[in-house]
Amino acid sequence: xxxxxxxxxxxxFALAIFLxxxxxxxxxxxxHTPLMSGSNAISGIxxxxxxxxxxxxxxxxxxxxxxLAVVFATIxxxxxxxxxxxxxxxxxxxxxxxxx
Amino acid sequence: xxxxxxxxxxAAAILFCVGLKMLSRADTxxxxxxxxxxxxxxxxxxxxxxxxxxxxxxxxxVLIGGGIGIAVARMVKMTAMPEMVxxxxxxxxxxxxxxxxxEYHKGFSNLDAFGSLTIVAIYLAVLIGxxxxxxxxxxxxxxxxxxxxxxxxxxxxxxxxxxxxxxIVSGGIIFCxxxxxxxxxxxxxxxxxxxxxxxxxxxxxIGGADMPVVIAxxxxxxxxxACAAGFALETPNTVLIVAGALVGASGLILTNIMxxxxxxxxxxxxxxxxxxxxxxxxxxxxxxxxNPVSAEDAFxxxxxxxxxxxxxxxxxxxxxxxxAVVELGNLLEENGCEVRYAIHPVAGRMPGHMNVLLAxxxxxxxxxxxxxDINPIISTIDxxxxxxxxxxxxxxxxxxxxxxxxxxxxxxxxxxxTVFVLKRSMNPGFAGIDNPLFFKENTRMLFGDAxxxxxxxxAEFKELA
Numbered sequence: 001x002x003x004x005x006x007x008x009x010x011x012x013f014a015l016a017i018f019l020x021x022x023x024x025x026x027x028x029x030x031x032h033t034p035l036m037s038g039s040n041a042i043s044g045i046x047x048x049x050x051x052x053x054x055x056x057x058x059x060x061x062x063x064x065x066x067x068l069a070v071v072f073a074t075i076x077x078x079x080x081x082x083x084x085x086x087x088x089x090x091x092x093x094x095x096x097x098x099x100x
Numbered sequence: 101x102x103x104x105x106x107x108x109x110x111a112a113a114i115l116f117c118v119g120l121k122m123l124s125r126a127d128t129x130x131x132x133x134x135x136x137x138x139x140x141x142x143x144x145x146x147x148x149x150x151x152x153x154x155x156x157x158x159x160x161x162v163l164i165g166g167g168i169g170i171a172v173a174r175m176v177k178m179t180a181m182p183e184m185v186x187x188x189x190x191x192x193x194x195x196x197x198x199x200x201x202x203e204y205h206k207g208f209s210n211l212d213a214f215g216s217l218t219i220v221a222i223y224l225a226v227l228i229g230x231x232x233x234x235x236x237x238x239x240x241x242x243x244x245x246x247x248x249x250x251x252x253x254x255x256x257x258x259x260x261x262x263x264x265x266x267x268i269v270s271g272g273i274i275f276c277x278x279x280x281x282x283x284x285x286x287x288x289x290x291x292x293x294x295x296x297x298x299x300x301x302x303x304x305x306i307g308g309a310d311m312p313v314v315i316a317x318x319x320x321x322x323x324x325x326a327c328a329a330g331f332a333l334e335t336p337n338t339v340l341i342v343a344g345a346l347v348g349a350s351g352l353i354l355t356n357i358m359x360x361x362x363x364x365x366x367x368x369x370x371x372x373x374x375x376x377x378x379x380x381x382x383x384x385x386x387x388x389x390x391n392p393v394s395a396e397d398a399f400x401x402x403x404x405x406x407x408x409x410x411x412x413x414x415x416x417x418x419x420x421x422x423x424a425v426v427e428l429g430n431l432l433e434e435n436g437c438e439v440r441y442a443i444h445p446v447a448g449r450m451p452g453h454m455n456v457l458l459a460x461x462x463x464x465x466x467x468x469x470x471x472x473d474i475n476p477i478i479s480t481i482d483x484x485x486x487x488x489x490x491x492x493x494x495x496x497x498x499x500x501x502x503x504x505x506x507x508x509x510x511x512x513x514x515x516x517x518t519v520f521v522l523k524r525s526m527n528p529g530f531a532g533i534d535n536p537l538f539f540k541e542n543t544r545m546l547f548g549d550a551x552x553x554x555x556x557x558x559a560e561f562k563e564l565a
Protein backbone atom coordinates (compact mmCIF):
# COMPACT_ATOMS: atom_id res chain seq x y z
CA UNK A 1 0.00 0.00 0.00
CA UNK A 2 0.93 3.64 -0.33
CA UNK A 3 3.62 4.47 2.24
CA UNK A 4 2.31 8.04 2.30
CA UNK A 5 -0.62 6.73 4.30
CA UNK A 6 1.58 5.40 7.14
CA UNK A 7 1.68 8.67 9.11
CA UNK A 8 -2.08 8.93 8.89
CA UNK A 9 -2.51 5.41 10.32
CA UNK A 10 -0.13 6.13 13.19
CA UNK A 11 -2.02 9.33 13.82
CA UNK A 12 -5.26 7.38 14.14
CA PHE A 13 -3.52 4.83 16.36
CA ALA A 14 -2.04 7.45 18.70
CA LEU A 15 -5.34 9.28 19.12
CA ALA A 16 -7.19 6.01 19.76
CA ILE A 17 -4.72 5.11 22.52
CA PHE A 18 -5.30 8.46 24.23
CA LEU A 19 -9.03 8.12 23.81
CA UNK A 20 -8.92 4.65 25.38
CA UNK A 21 -7.01 5.98 28.37
CA UNK A 22 -9.44 8.86 28.85
CA UNK A 23 -12.50 6.63 28.53
CA UNK A 24 -11.35 4.09 31.09
CA UNK A 25 -9.43 6.13 33.65
CA UNK A 26 -12.46 7.02 35.77
CA UNK A 27 -14.29 3.71 35.87
CA UNK A 28 -15.31 2.79 39.45
CA UNK A 29 -13.68 -0.41 40.66
CA UNK A 30 -17.03 -2.16 41.09
CA UNK A 31 -17.38 -2.22 37.31
CA HIS A 32 -13.89 -3.51 36.57
CA THR A 33 -14.89 -7.10 35.84
CA PRO A 34 -17.63 -6.26 33.31
CA LEU A 35 -15.39 -3.58 31.82
CA MET A 36 -12.65 -6.08 31.36
CA SER A 37 -14.85 -8.71 29.77
CA GLY A 38 -16.58 -6.03 27.67
CA SER A 39 -13.32 -4.66 26.33
CA ASN A 40 -12.13 -8.23 25.87
CA ALA A 41 -15.12 -8.75 23.58
CA ILE A 42 -14.07 -5.66 21.62
CA SER A 43 -10.64 -7.19 21.05
CA GLY A 44 -12.52 -9.83 19.06
CA ILE A 45 -12.62 -7.12 16.35
CA UNK A 46 -9.82 -9.14 14.83
CA UNK A 47 -12.76 -11.08 13.30
CA UNK A 48 -12.73 -8.37 10.62
CA UNK A 49 -9.19 -9.34 9.65
CA UNK A 50 -10.15 -13.00 9.84
CA UNK A 51 -13.08 -12.55 7.44
CA UNK A 52 -10.89 -10.69 4.97
CA UNK A 53 -8.47 -13.64 4.95
CA UNK A 54 -11.12 -16.12 3.83
CA UNK A 55 -10.98 -15.34 0.11
CA UNK A 56 -12.10 -17.51 -2.79
CA UNK A 57 -8.85 -17.09 -4.68
CA UNK A 58 -5.51 -17.99 -3.21
CA UNK A 59 -4.20 -21.08 -1.48
CA UNK A 60 -6.15 -23.49 0.67
CA UNK A 61 -3.85 -22.81 3.62
CA UNK A 62 -4.81 -19.12 3.66
CA UNK A 63 -8.46 -20.11 3.70
CA UNK A 64 -7.98 -22.62 6.49
CA UNK A 65 -6.02 -20.15 8.60
CA UNK A 66 -8.69 -17.53 7.99
CA UNK A 67 -11.46 -19.99 8.82
CA LEU A 68 -9.82 -20.95 12.12
CA ALA A 69 -9.29 -17.27 12.91
CA VAL A 70 -12.99 -16.63 12.27
CA VAL A 71 -13.96 -19.45 14.65
CA PHE A 72 -11.70 -18.26 17.49
CA ALA A 73 -12.54 -14.59 17.02
CA THR A 74 -16.28 -15.35 17.04
CA ILE A 75 -15.96 -17.32 20.28
CA UNK A 76 -14.25 -14.24 21.71
CA UNK A 77 -16.91 -11.85 20.38
CA UNK A 78 -20.08 -13.81 21.17
CA UNK A 79 -18.81 -15.25 24.44
CA UNK A 80 -17.41 -11.91 25.60
CA UNK A 81 -20.52 -9.88 24.90
CA UNK A 82 -22.92 -12.53 26.21
CA UNK A 83 -21.04 -12.99 29.46
CA UNK A 84 -20.74 -9.24 30.00
CA UNK A 85 -24.43 -8.78 29.38
CA UNK A 86 -25.22 -11.56 31.85
CA UNK A 87 -23.05 -9.96 34.49
CA UNK A 88 -24.42 -6.46 33.99
CA UNK A 89 -27.97 -7.82 34.14
CA UNK A 90 -27.24 -8.70 37.77
CA UNK A 91 -26.23 -5.19 38.79
CA UNK A 92 -29.37 -3.66 40.16
CA UNK A 93 -30.18 -0.40 41.85
CA UNK A 94 -32.07 -0.51 45.10
CA UNK A 95 -35.76 -1.30 44.66
CA UNK A 96 -35.51 -2.09 40.94
CA UNK A 97 -36.61 -5.69 41.14
CA UNK A 98 -34.73 -8.71 42.32
CA UNK A 99 -35.90 -10.99 45.07
CA UNK A 100 -34.84 -8.56 47.76
CA UNK B 101 -12.84 -2.17 -0.15
CA UNK B 102 -15.77 0.04 -0.94
CA UNK B 103 -16.19 3.56 0.32
CA UNK B 104 -19.37 2.53 2.06
CA UNK B 105 -17.49 0.07 4.27
CA UNK B 106 -15.07 2.80 5.32
CA UNK B 107 -17.94 5.00 6.50
CA UNK B 108 -19.54 2.06 8.28
CA UNK B 109 -16.19 1.55 10.08
CA UNK B 110 -16.26 5.15 11.27
CA ALA B 111 -19.76 4.61 12.66
CA ALA B 112 -18.56 1.42 14.37
CA ALA B 113 -15.55 3.19 15.89
CA ILE B 114 -17.78 5.93 17.30
CA LEU B 115 -20.19 3.38 18.77
CA PHE B 116 -17.28 1.49 20.39
CA CYS B 117 -16.19 4.71 22.11
CA VAL B 118 -19.69 5.63 23.29
CA GLY B 119 -20.23 2.04 24.43
CA LEU B 120 -17.01 2.05 26.47
CA LYS B 121 -17.96 5.39 27.99
CA MET B 122 -21.34 4.02 29.04
CA LEU B 123 -19.70 0.91 30.48
CA SER B 124 -18.12 3.14 33.10
CA ARG B 125 -21.39 3.86 34.92
CA ALA B 126 -23.47 1.22 36.63
CA ASP B 127 -26.81 2.53 35.38
CA THR B 128 -25.76 2.72 31.72
CA UNK B 129 -23.26 -0.13 31.57
CA UNK B 130 -25.57 -2.75 30.11
CA UNK B 131 -26.74 -0.49 27.30
CA UNK B 132 -23.11 0.45 26.69
CA UNK B 133 -22.15 -3.16 26.24
CA UNK B 134 -25.02 -3.69 23.79
CA UNK B 135 -23.99 -0.59 21.87
CA UNK B 136 -20.49 -1.99 21.62
CA UNK B 137 -21.93 -5.29 20.35
CA UNK B 138 -23.90 -3.31 17.74
CA UNK B 139 -20.68 -1.64 16.66
CA UNK B 140 -19.12 -5.08 16.21
CA UNK B 141 -22.10 -6.18 14.10
CA UNK B 142 -21.80 -3.10 11.89
CA UNK B 143 -18.07 -3.69 11.41
CA UNK B 144 -18.63 -7.35 10.51
CA UNK B 145 -21.48 -6.64 8.07
CA UNK B 146 -19.46 -3.87 6.39
CA UNK B 147 -16.55 -6.29 6.01
CA UNK B 148 -18.76 -8.98 4.50
CA UNK B 149 -19.54 -6.56 1.65
CA UNK B 150 -15.96 -6.90 0.40
CA UNK B 151 -15.59 -8.72 -2.88
CA UNK B 152 -14.04 -12.14 -3.35
CA UNK B 153 -14.91 -13.61 0.04
CA UNK B 154 -15.73 -17.27 0.48
CA UNK B 155 -19.02 -16.88 2.32
CA UNK B 156 -19.72 -20.52 3.05
CA UNK B 157 -16.48 -20.84 5.05
CA UNK B 158 -17.06 -17.57 6.87
CA UNK B 159 -20.63 -18.39 7.82
CA UNK B 160 -19.63 -21.87 8.95
CA UNK B 161 -16.90 -20.32 11.12
CA VAL B 162 -19.27 -17.76 12.63
CA LEU B 163 -21.89 -20.41 13.40
CA ILE B 164 -19.37 -22.71 15.09
CA GLY B 165 -17.62 -19.95 17.05
CA GLY B 166 -20.87 -18.20 17.95
CA GLY B 167 -22.46 -21.43 19.15
CA ILE B 168 -19.51 -22.29 21.36
CA GLY B 169 -19.19 -18.73 22.68
CA ILE B 170 -22.84 -18.36 23.63
CA ALA B 171 -23.12 -21.85 25.11
CA VAL B 172 -20.07 -21.28 27.32
CA ALA B 173 -21.19 -17.77 28.31
CA ARG B 174 -24.58 -19.11 29.42
CA MET B 175 -23.24 -22.01 31.42
CA VAL B 176 -20.32 -20.43 33.23
CA LYS B 177 -20.75 -19.84 36.95
CA MET B 178 -20.14 -16.32 38.22
CA THR B 179 -17.40 -17.57 40.53
CA ALA B 180 -15.61 -18.92 37.45
CA MET B 181 -15.76 -15.59 35.63
CA PRO B 182 -12.04 -14.71 35.91
CA GLU B 183 -10.86 -17.86 34.14
CA MET B 184 -13.62 -17.47 31.55
CA VAL B 185 -12.44 -13.99 30.62
CA UNK B 186 -8.87 -15.30 30.44
CA UNK B 187 -9.95 -18.07 28.06
CA UNK B 188 -11.93 -15.79 25.73
CA UNK B 189 -9.03 -13.40 25.74
CA UNK B 190 -6.69 -16.17 24.63
CA UNK B 191 -8.97 -16.98 21.70
CA UNK B 192 -8.81 -13.36 20.56
CA UNK B 193 -5.01 -13.65 20.67
CA UNK B 194 -4.80 -16.82 18.60
CA UNK B 195 -7.22 -15.31 16.07
CA UNK B 196 -4.85 -12.36 15.57
CA UNK B 197 -1.93 -14.76 15.18
CA UNK B 198 -3.83 -16.68 12.50
CA UNK B 199 -4.78 -13.46 10.69
CA UNK B 200 -1.11 -12.45 10.62
CA UNK B 201 -0.13 -15.89 9.33
CA UNK B 202 -2.82 -15.85 6.62
CA GLU B 203 -1.66 -12.42 5.48
CA TYR B 204 1.94 -13.57 5.34
CA HIS B 205 1.09 -16.76 3.48
CA LYS B 206 -0.97 -14.81 0.96
CA GLY B 207 1.86 -12.38 0.26
CA PHE B 208 4.58 -15.03 0.34
CA SER B 209 2.91 -17.31 -2.22
CA ASN B 210 2.16 -14.36 -4.51
CA LEU B 211 5.78 -13.19 -4.19
CA ASP B 212 4.47 -9.73 -3.36
CA ALA B 213 6.90 -7.17 -2.11
CA PHE B 214 5.69 -6.56 1.43
CA GLY B 215 5.63 -2.96 2.59
CA SER B 216 8.04 -2.47 5.48
CA LEU B 217 5.23 -1.51 7.84
CA THR B 218 3.10 -4.44 6.72
CA ILE B 219 5.77 -7.05 7.42
CA VAL B 220 6.63 -5.59 10.83
CA ALA B 221 2.92 -5.53 11.68
CA ILE B 222 2.55 -9.18 10.61
CA TYR B 223 5.43 -10.17 12.86
CA LEU B 224 3.98 -8.21 15.79
CA ALA B 225 0.46 -9.62 15.31
CA VAL B 226 1.85 -13.15 15.38
CA LEU B 227 4.14 -12.47 18.30
CA ILE B 228 1.67 -10.65 20.56
CA GLY B 229 -1.18 -12.91 19.50
CA UNK B 230 0.84 -16.03 20.34
CA UNK B 231 1.97 -14.74 23.73
CA UNK B 232 -1.61 -13.69 24.52
CA UNK B 233 -2.94 -17.12 23.58
CA UNK B 234 -0.70 -19.39 25.66
CA UNK B 235 -0.31 -16.79 28.42
CA UNK B 236 -4.08 -16.65 28.77
CA UNK B 237 -4.34 -20.44 28.76
CA UNK B 238 -1.84 -20.63 31.64
CA UNK B 239 -3.77 -17.89 33.48
CA UNK B 240 -6.94 -19.90 32.84
CA UNK B 241 -5.27 -23.01 34.26
CA UNK B 242 -4.07 -21.21 37.37
CA UNK B 243 -7.38 -19.47 38.00
CA UNK B 244 -9.46 -22.61 37.56
CA UNK B 245 -6.93 -24.48 39.71
CA UNK B 246 -6.26 -26.99 36.96
CA UNK B 247 -2.66 -25.86 37.36
CA UNK B 248 -0.98 -25.11 40.69
CA UNK B 249 -1.45 -21.46 41.60
CA UNK B 250 2.02 -21.15 43.08
CA UNK B 251 4.68 -19.38 41.05
CA UNK B 252 6.82 -21.83 39.09
CA UNK B 253 10.43 -20.80 39.44
CA UNK B 254 13.72 -22.33 38.40
CA UNK B 255 17.33 -21.21 38.40
CA UNK B 256 18.25 -18.89 35.57
CA UNK B 257 14.61 -18.34 34.66
CA UNK B 258 15.04 -14.65 33.95
CA UNK B 259 18.15 -15.33 31.88
CA UNK B 260 16.27 -17.87 29.77
CA UNK B 261 13.44 -15.40 29.25
CA UNK B 262 15.88 -12.63 28.37
CA UNK B 263 17.62 -14.86 25.79
CA UNK B 264 14.26 -15.70 24.21
CA UNK B 265 13.33 -12.02 24.12
CA UNK B 266 16.60 -11.19 22.36
CA UNK B 267 16.02 -14.07 19.90
CA ILE B 268 12.54 -12.75 19.16
CA VAL B 269 13.79 -9.25 18.45
CA SER B 270 16.85 -10.27 16.38
CA GLY B 271 14.91 -12.98 14.52
CA GLY B 272 12.25 -10.38 13.82
CA ILE B 273 14.77 -7.96 12.33
CA ILE B 274 16.26 -10.65 10.05
CA PHE B 275 12.80 -11.81 9.04
CA CYS B 276 11.51 -8.34 8.24
CA UNK B 277 14.57 -7.49 6.10
CA UNK B 278 13.96 -10.40 3.70
CA UNK B 279 10.42 -11.66 4.18
CA UNK B 280 10.05 -13.39 0.80
CA UNK B 281 13.15 -15.62 0.61
CA UNK B 282 12.63 -19.31 1.35
CA UNK B 283 14.32 -19.32 4.73
CA UNK B 284 12.07 -16.49 5.88
CA UNK B 285 9.08 -18.83 6.03
CA UNK B 286 11.10 -21.12 8.29
CA UNK B 287 11.96 -18.16 10.52
CA UNK B 288 8.29 -17.21 10.55
CA UNK B 289 7.14 -20.64 11.74
CA UNK B 290 9.89 -20.54 14.34
CA UNK B 291 8.56 -17.18 15.52
CA UNK B 292 5.06 -18.66 15.84
CA UNK B 293 6.39 -21.50 18.00
CA UNK B 294 8.63 -19.26 20.11
CA UNK B 295 5.83 -16.80 20.79
CA UNK B 296 3.60 -19.66 21.97
CA UNK B 297 6.34 -21.03 24.24
CA UNK B 298 7.18 -17.56 25.51
CA UNK B 299 3.55 -16.96 26.53
CA UNK B 300 3.80 -20.00 28.80
CA UNK B 301 7.18 -19.04 30.23
CA UNK B 302 6.25 -15.48 31.17
CA UNK B 303 3.07 -16.41 33.05
CA UNK B 304 4.19 -19.54 34.98
CA UNK B 305 6.38 -17.57 37.43
CA ILE B 306 3.43 -15.38 38.45
CA GLY B 307 1.39 -16.45 41.46
CA GLY B 308 -2.36 -17.01 41.44
CA ALA B 309 -2.99 -13.98 43.64
CA ASP B 310 -1.41 -11.72 41.03
CA MET B 311 -3.65 -13.01 38.24
CA PRO B 312 -5.86 -9.86 38.26
CA VAL B 313 -2.86 -7.92 36.98
CA VAL B 314 -1.94 -10.60 34.46
CA ILE B 315 -5.45 -10.79 32.99
CA ALA B 316 -5.60 -7.02 32.66
CA UNK B 317 -2.24 -7.02 30.91
CA UNK B 318 -3.12 -9.92 28.59
CA UNK B 319 -6.36 -8.14 27.80
CA UNK B 320 -4.31 -5.18 26.70
CA UNK B 321 -2.10 -7.48 24.59
CA UNK B 322 -5.06 -9.01 22.78
CA UNK B 323 -6.14 -5.49 21.82
CA UNK B 324 -2.65 -4.61 20.62
CA UNK B 325 -2.48 -7.88 18.64
CA ALA B 326 -5.75 -6.95 16.90
CA CYS B 327 -4.32 -3.51 16.28
CA ALA B 328 -1.18 -5.01 14.70
CA ALA B 329 -3.38 -7.27 12.57
CA GLY B 330 -5.13 -4.11 11.37
CA PHE B 331 -1.81 -2.67 10.20
CA ALA B 332 -0.83 -6.03 8.68
CA LEU B 333 -3.71 -6.31 6.21
CA GLU B 334 -3.09 -5.60 2.54
CA THR B 335 -5.32 -2.56 2.93
CA PRO B 336 -4.78 -1.47 6.54
CA ASN B 337 -8.05 -1.57 8.37
CA THR B 338 -8.99 1.47 10.45
CA VAL B 339 -11.65 -0.16 12.62
CA LEU B 340 -9.19 -2.86 13.69
CA ILE B 341 -6.60 -0.25 14.53
CA VAL B 342 -8.99 1.95 16.50
CA ALA B 343 -10.83 -0.81 18.41
CA GLY B 344 -7.58 -2.65 19.09
CA ALA B 345 -5.94 0.51 20.40
CA LEU B 346 -8.93 1.25 22.66
CA VAL B 347 -8.65 -2.20 24.24
CA GLY B 348 -4.86 -1.94 24.43
CA ALA B 349 -5.10 1.36 26.29
CA SER B 350 -7.90 0.30 28.61
CA GLY B 351 -6.04 -2.88 29.52
CA LEU B 352 -2.95 -0.86 30.40
CA ILE B 353 -5.00 1.51 32.56
CA LEU B 354 -6.57 -1.41 34.42
CA THR B 355 -3.15 -3.03 34.86
CA ASN B 356 -1.87 0.19 36.35
CA ILE B 357 -4.87 0.49 38.70
CA MET B 358 -4.35 -3.10 39.91
CA UNK B 359 -0.64 -2.53 40.55
CA UNK B 360 -1.41 0.62 42.53
CA UNK B 361 -3.98 -1.26 44.59
CA UNK B 362 -1.23 -3.68 45.58
CA UNK B 363 1.45 -1.00 45.91
CA UNK B 364 3.70 -2.91 43.53
CA UNK B 365 5.31 -2.07 40.25
CA UNK B 366 4.40 -4.00 37.14
CA UNK B 367 7.98 -5.28 36.96
CA UNK B 368 7.66 -6.61 40.50
CA UNK B 369 4.45 -8.45 39.64
CA UNK B 370 5.90 -9.96 36.46
CA UNK B 371 9.32 -10.97 37.67
CA UNK B 372 9.46 -11.39 41.43
CA UNK B 373 7.66 -14.72 41.82
CA UNK B 374 5.69 -13.14 44.66
CA UNK B 375 4.17 -15.65 47.06
CA UNK B 376 6.63 -18.40 46.23
CA UNK B 377 7.68 -18.74 49.85
CA UNK B 378 11.11 -17.18 49.48
CA UNK B 379 9.82 -13.63 49.61
CA UNK B 380 7.01 -14.48 51.97
CA UNK B 381 9.40 -15.63 54.64
CA UNK B 382 10.29 -11.99 55.25
CA UNK B 383 8.32 -9.86 57.66
CA UNK B 384 8.18 -9.97 61.41
CA UNK B 385 6.81 -13.21 62.76
CA UNK B 386 3.52 -12.67 64.46
CA UNK B 387 2.70 -14.44 67.64
CA UNK B 388 -0.08 -14.17 70.12
CA UNK B 389 -3.34 -15.68 71.11
CA UNK B 390 -6.25 -15.57 68.71
CA ASN B 391 -9.69 -15.25 70.25
CA PRO B 392 -12.11 -17.79 68.85
CA VAL B 393 -15.81 -17.09 69.04
CA SER B 394 -18.78 -19.42 68.76
CA ALA B 395 -21.64 -18.78 66.34
CA GLU B 396 -23.98 -18.11 69.30
CA ASP B 397 -21.75 -15.39 70.73
CA ALA B 398 -21.11 -13.91 67.30
CA PHE B 399 -24.86 -13.76 66.78
CA UNK B 400 -25.39 -11.87 70.04
CA UNK B 401 -22.87 -9.24 68.97
CA UNK B 402 -24.33 -8.94 65.48
CA UNK B 403 -27.84 -8.75 66.84
CA UNK B 404 -27.03 -5.64 68.83
CA UNK B 405 -24.89 -4.05 66.11
CA UNK B 406 -26.21 -0.97 64.37
CA UNK B 407 -23.76 -0.99 61.50
CA UNK B 408 -22.05 -3.95 59.89
CA UNK B 409 -19.60 -4.07 57.00
CA UNK B 410 -18.91 -7.32 55.21
CA UNK B 411 -15.44 -7.54 53.71
CA UNK B 412 -15.38 -10.41 51.21
CA UNK B 413 -12.38 -12.03 49.56
CA UNK B 414 -11.59 -14.92 47.30
CA UNK B 415 -12.46 -17.37 50.08
CA UNK B 416 -16.09 -16.31 49.80
CA UNK B 417 -16.06 -17.31 46.13
CA UNK B 418 -14.36 -20.63 46.90
CA UNK B 419 -16.92 -21.46 49.59
CA UNK B 420 -19.75 -20.26 47.27
CA UNK B 421 -20.95 -18.34 50.32
CA UNK B 422 -22.17 -15.15 48.59
CA UNK B 423 -25.88 -16.02 48.72
CA ALA B 424 -25.67 -16.99 52.40
CA VAL B 425 -23.75 -13.80 53.18
CA VAL B 426 -26.39 -11.67 51.50
CA GLU B 427 -29.18 -13.54 53.30
CA LEU B 428 -27.46 -12.73 56.58
CA GLY B 429 -27.06 -9.11 55.43
CA ASN B 430 -30.77 -8.88 54.70
CA LEU B 431 -31.66 -10.33 58.11
CA LEU B 432 -29.40 -7.76 59.74
CA GLU B 433 -31.11 -4.99 57.79
CA GLU B 434 -34.51 -6.20 58.92
CA ASN B 435 -33.08 -6.05 62.41
CA GLY B 436 -32.47 -2.31 61.91
CA CYS B 437 -28.80 -2.51 61.19
CA GLU B 438 -27.03 -0.60 58.42
CA VAL B 439 -25.31 -3.10 56.15
CA ARG B 440 -22.50 -2.37 53.71
CA TYR B 441 -20.25 -4.54 51.61
CA ALA B 442 -16.74 -3.11 51.55
CA ILE B 443 -14.72 -4.28 48.59
CA HIS B 444 -11.00 -4.00 48.06
CA PRO B 445 -10.03 -3.30 44.44
CA VAL B 446 -7.99 -6.50 44.16
CA ALA B 447 -10.15 -8.78 46.29
CA GLY B 448 -10.74 -12.03 44.44
CA ARG B 449 -8.95 -13.28 41.36
CA MET B 450 -10.07 -10.50 39.08
CA PRO B 451 -10.65 -6.80 39.64
CA GLY B 452 -14.26 -6.25 40.67
CA HIS B 453 -14.87 -10.00 41.02
CA MET B 454 -16.60 -9.62 44.42
CA ASN B 455 -18.95 -6.98 43.06
CA VAL B 456 -20.16 -9.38 40.41
CA LEU B 457 -20.72 -12.18 42.93
CA LEU B 458 -22.64 -9.92 45.29
CA ALA B 459 -24.63 -8.42 42.45
CA UNK B 460 -25.55 -11.96 41.43
CA UNK B 461 -26.87 -12.43 44.97
CA UNK B 462 -29.08 -9.34 44.50
CA UNK B 463 -27.12 -6.76 46.47
CA UNK B 464 -28.08 -3.32 45.09
CA UNK B 465 -24.94 -1.54 43.96
CA UNK B 466 -25.50 1.34 46.38
CA UNK B 467 -24.57 -1.06 49.18
CA UNK B 468 -21.27 -1.99 47.56
CA UNK B 469 -18.69 0.39 48.98
CA UNK B 470 -15.17 0.96 47.69
CA UNK B 471 -12.11 0.90 49.92
CA UNK B 472 -11.56 4.68 49.81
CA ASP B 473 -15.13 5.30 50.90
CA ILE B 474 -15.25 2.83 53.77
CA ASN B 475 -11.89 3.59 55.39
CA PRO B 476 -12.74 7.13 56.61
CA ILE B 477 -15.86 5.84 58.41
CA ILE B 478 -14.59 2.43 59.46
CA SER B 479 -14.14 3.45 63.10
CA THR B 480 -17.89 4.05 63.32
CA ILE B 481 -18.68 0.52 62.15
CA ASP B 482 -19.79 -1.79 64.96
CA UNK B 483 -18.81 -5.06 63.33
CA UNK B 484 -16.61 -5.71 60.32
CA UNK B 485 -17.10 -9.26 59.05
CA UNK B 486 -14.13 -10.53 57.06
CA UNK B 487 -15.10 -13.47 54.85
CA UNK B 488 -12.36 -15.26 53.02
CA UNK B 489 -10.21 -12.14 52.72
CA UNK B 490 -6.73 -12.01 54.18
CA UNK B 491 -4.01 -9.88 52.64
CA UNK B 492 -6.38 -7.03 51.75
CA UNK B 493 -7.19 -6.54 55.45
CA UNK B 494 -3.71 -7.27 56.83
CA UNK B 495 -2.61 -4.39 59.10
CA UNK B 496 1.01 -5.41 58.53
CA UNK B 497 0.69 -3.53 55.25
CA UNK B 498 0.35 -0.39 57.36
CA UNK B 499 2.48 -1.16 60.39
CA UNK B 500 5.27 -3.59 59.58
CA UNK B 501 7.91 -2.14 57.30
CA UNK B 502 9.56 -5.52 56.86
CA UNK B 503 6.38 -7.12 55.56
CA UNK B 504 6.37 -8.01 51.85
CA UNK B 505 3.04 -6.24 51.46
CA UNK B 506 4.09 -3.11 53.38
CA UNK B 507 2.56 -0.04 51.77
CA UNK B 508 -0.29 -1.83 50.06
CA UNK B 509 -3.55 0.04 50.69
CA UNK B 510 -5.86 -2.11 52.80
CA UNK B 511 -9.34 -1.93 54.25
CA UNK B 512 -8.62 -0.96 57.85
CA UNK B 513 -11.02 -3.42 59.46
CA UNK B 514 -8.90 -3.49 62.61
CA UNK B 515 -10.15 0.04 63.31
CA UNK B 516 -13.76 -1.10 63.46
CA UNK B 517 -15.16 -1.66 66.96
CA THR B 518 -15.26 -5.43 66.51
CA VAL B 519 -13.88 -7.63 63.75
CA PHE B 520 -15.10 -11.11 62.93
CA VAL B 521 -12.81 -13.18 60.78
CA LEU B 522 -14.42 -16.19 59.13
CA LYS B 523 -11.66 -18.60 58.32
CA ARG B 524 -11.03 -22.29 58.00
CA SER B 525 -7.90 -22.37 60.13
CA MET B 526 -5.01 -20.19 61.24
CA ASN B 527 -3.09 -20.83 58.00
CA PRO B 528 -1.80 -17.67 56.36
CA GLY B 529 -3.38 -16.48 53.13
CA PHE B 530 -2.45 -16.97 49.54
CA ALA B 531 0.71 -14.91 49.73
CA GLY B 532 1.84 -16.85 52.80
CA ILE B 533 2.11 -13.75 54.97
CA ASP B 534 1.21 -13.78 58.67
CA ASN B 535 -1.71 -11.58 59.56
CA PRO B 536 -1.50 -9.71 62.89
CA LEU B 537 -5.18 -8.87 62.53
CA PHE B 538 -6.04 -12.31 63.91
CA PHE B 539 -4.35 -11.50 67.21
CA LYS B 540 -5.81 -8.04 67.81
CA GLU B 541 -7.85 -7.41 70.91
CA ASN B 542 -11.01 -6.54 69.00
CA THR B 543 -10.77 -9.52 66.63
CA ARG B 544 -12.83 -12.67 67.04
CA MET B 545 -12.11 -15.73 64.93
CA LEU B 546 -15.09 -17.71 63.72
CA PHE B 547 -13.48 -20.91 62.51
CA GLY B 548 -14.97 -23.18 59.89
CA ASP B 549 -16.19 -23.16 56.32
CA ALA B 550 -17.50 -19.66 55.56
CA UNK B 551 -20.79 -20.93 54.16
CA UNK B 552 -21.42 -23.16 57.19
CA UNK B 553 -20.49 -20.39 59.65
CA UNK B 554 -22.75 -17.87 57.95
CA UNK B 555 -25.49 -20.52 57.81
CA UNK B 556 -25.21 -20.98 61.56
CA UNK B 557 -25.59 -17.24 62.11
CA UNK B 558 -28.64 -17.18 59.83
CA ALA B 559 -30.16 -20.07 61.81
CA GLU B 560 -29.68 -18.09 65.05
CA PHE B 561 -31.48 -15.10 63.55
CA LYS B 562 -34.35 -17.25 62.28
CA GLU B 563 -34.73 -18.85 65.71
CA LEU B 564 -35.18 -15.39 67.15
CA ALA B 565 -37.94 -14.47 64.73
